[in-house]
Amino acid sequence: MTAVIGDGGRSVVGLAPLLDPAARTDVRVRTISARRRRSDRAVTLALWAAAGIAVVPLVSVVVVLVAKGGHLLDGRFLTGDIPLLTGRAPAACRSISEAFRAKYDLDCAPPVPGVGPAVVGTLLSTAIGALLAVPLGVLGAIYLNEIGGSGRIARVIRFSADVMTGVPSIVMGMFVYTAWVVRFGTAGRSAFAAGLALACLMLPVVVRTSEEMLCLVPDHLRHANQALGGRRWQGVVRVVIPAALPGLTTGAMLAVARAAGETAPVLFTIGVTLRTNVSPSGGNTTLAQQIYDGARSGDPLANQMAWGAAITLVLLVFLLTALARLVSSRFSTRLDG
Amino acid sequence: MNTSTVHAPIAPTAPTALTMRRGDPPVEAAIGGTRHAGTPEVVLDVRGLSVSYGDRVAVRGVDLRIARNQVTAVIGPSGCGKSTFLRSLNRMNDLVPACRVDGSVTFHGIDLYDPGVDPVEVRRRIGMVFQKPNPFPKSIYRNVAYGLKLAGIRDDLDGRVERALRQAGLWDEVAHRLGASALSLSGGQQQRLCIARALAVEPEVLLMDEPCSALDPIATAHIEELMSELARRLTIVIVTHNMQQAARASDRTAFFTTEVGADGLRTGVLVEVDATDHVFGNPADERTMHYVTGRFG
Structure with missing residues (x-):
């Protein structure tokens, strides 16, 4: 450190004047000007405000969800079947004669809301999508980062993946609808078909995030493998x-969490069910679809179902994301030695 | 052959050493060396070696013989192609796209650049330690066992790992925590771990690319001590920026420098190679003298 200090008529260089009590009185430390202090405070405040405003939508969504659907959340709701009758049904039901009701075993008790089949359907279709997309995506990323490099084929694949990431999810639904559902008719609508659509959606995301992750592994580790007589694939x-x-893992989990909340690809592909269906074939339903159906209905019970399904879905996605975070922090290794 | 290369006086019998074939008994080559004044055998015979990256020639016309059980130091200013030369000795340059190697590197009578040679096999027998310690993000044990597992060696893994760690002078420090992450070690320990990892597969030659440049003086002294120890059983070629290190730890020294060609491009060339005492005490070439005395340019 070299301090240049003006001292009356003479100039002195170095630290010596600081140690000399006589000279020290002449040292003027430049103070931060009032203007700079003001602007510092203003910018800090503005950034705090921006961060605060950014949180508003998230918080308000959660508040509304809890207010409207929070009371529905219980074991019965999460596991129970989806009611066929709507909220208006009991009144209509009671106008039917006692004898008729007895004959057809009609129960006029108010229908109980439940989204059990949708929880199962969401998990099932997302799992199918993940099983299809994650291995393929990771293998594709390995090709891109370890073999393809900046070659032509790799560049084309990388570009296509980027374009595919931007394709609206409803287009994926349309694609699977025409390619799969139309071919197999009504039987084609299933958790598997929905899984296919979700896989199309997840695949480019998994490819690109995985490639980024592989790219972060420093080359000196690959060289160490080769210097020890390892082949390239052994290093990989x-x-x-x-x-x-x-x-x-984190990249895959985040892709899965996003897919779990998708509505559009599922709409045309999953069909319908009121009972829990654990098979990949046959009609099924998801939480996102329940929200869509319930919100469009004018029926108060259906609306309630939508709110309940919404809070369930948010919880599910939250759990998946938290799990992804946990996995990444648990197993994270420092890469640089 | 580069006309500017000055070789140490080699006895008339020397050329026969350069034509050795696999299975031949070790041929006597009168290559000077201080530690093993006897009859060192030529392990690596480099002839007319040129390495280029694309259009740029990094090193041109290197002729060099590396003797068994000796430490050969490669010194020279930055950009003179020392590392490039070192990497051409175990075909690590193959990993660089657009890298071209001309000339020959003969190892046990076989040209390493012969189309029939498997570079992976070459690297198994000619190990390498890098400038920056690069342990795998695995446990200490698994780092050392890595090369053994690649080679399919399953028997006595524990014993081999221990021997390698002992040879690298690291055993006493890590014996009680072999399962700990290699990244928890200090820089000097990591570098010795990398040496142990390379030694575990029992290479004949160990190439070291500025192994101490990222280490403090104590860790450096540790590794230099280790090198003279290791030279009893294998052959070491070390690239170093540190001339004192070359003077202290090597038997022979090769001095590289850059030459500006007619096209204005810089190319690395070998100036002279001789017993270390000679290179530092009585160099044959003026450029070497300028470099070792601290006056270059």
């Missing part, structure tokens, strides 16, 4: 993938 399997695993 024994060094690169283990080192990138936390990142790969």
Whole structure:
């Protein structure tokens, strides 16, 4: 450090004047001007405000969800079947004669809301989508980062993946509808068909995030493998993938969490059910679809169902995201030595 | 052959050493060396080696013989192609796209750049330690066992790992925590772990690319001590920026420098190679003298 200090008529260089009590009185430390202090405070305040405003939508969504659907959340709601009768049904039912009701075993008790089948359907279709998209996506990313590099094929694939990421999700639904559902008719609508649509949606995201994660593995680890007489694939399997695993897992989990909340790809592809269907074939339903159907209905019970399904879905996505975070923090390894 | 290369006086019998074939008994080559004044055998015979990246020639016309059980230091200013030369000795340059190697590197009578040679096999027998310690993000044990597992060696893994760690002078420090992450070690320990990892597969030659440049003086002294220890059983080629290190730890020294060609491009060339005492005490070439005495340019 070299201090240049003006001292009356003479100039002195170095730290010596600071140690000399006589000179020290002449040292003027430049203070921060009032203007700079003001602008510092203003910008800090503005940034705080911006951060605060950014949180408003999230908080208000959660507040509304809890207010409107919070009371519905219980074991019965989460596991119970979806009611066929709507909220208006009991009144209409009671106008039917006692004998008729007895004959057809009609129960005029008010229908109980439940989204059990939708919870199962959401988990099932998302799992199918993940099983299809994650392995394929990770393998594709390995090709792009470890083999393709900046070659032509890799560039084309990377560009297509980027374009596919931007394709609206309803287009994926349309694609699977025409390619799968139309071919197999009504029987084609199933959790599997919805899983296909979700896989199309997840695939480019998984490819690109996984590629980023593999790219973060430093080259010196690949070189170390080769210097020890390892082949390139042995390096990928024994060094690169283990080192990138936390990142790969997080990327996949986030893609899955996003897909779990998708509505559009599921609308045309999943069909309908009121009872829990754990099979990948046959009609099914998801929470997102229940929200869509319930919100469009003018029926108060259906509206309630929509709110209940919405808070359930938010909770589910929250859990998946939290799990992704946990996995990445638990198994994260420092890559630089 | 580069006309500017000055070789140490080699006895008339030397050329026979350069034509050795696999299975031949070790041929006597009168290559000077201080530690093993006897009859060192040529392990790596480099002839007319040129390495280029695309259009740029990094090193041109290197002729060099590396003797068994000796430490050969490669010194020279930055950009003179020392590391490029070192990497061409175990075909690590293959990993660089657009890299071209001309000339030959003969190892046990086989040209390493022969189309029939498997570079992976070459690297198994000629190990490498890098400038920056690069342990895998795995446990200490698994780092050392890595090369063994690649080679399919399953028997006595524990014993081999221990021997490698002992040879690298790291055993006493890590014996009680072999399962700990290699990244929890200090920089010097990490570098010795990388040496242990390379030694575990029992290479004949160990190439070291500025292994101490990221280390403090104590860790450096540790590794230099280790090198002279290791040279008893294998051959070491070390690239270093530190001339004292070359003077202290090597038997022979090769001095590289850059030459500006007619096209204005800089190319690395080998100026002279001789016993370390000679290179530092009585260099044959003026450029070497300028470099080792601290006056270059």
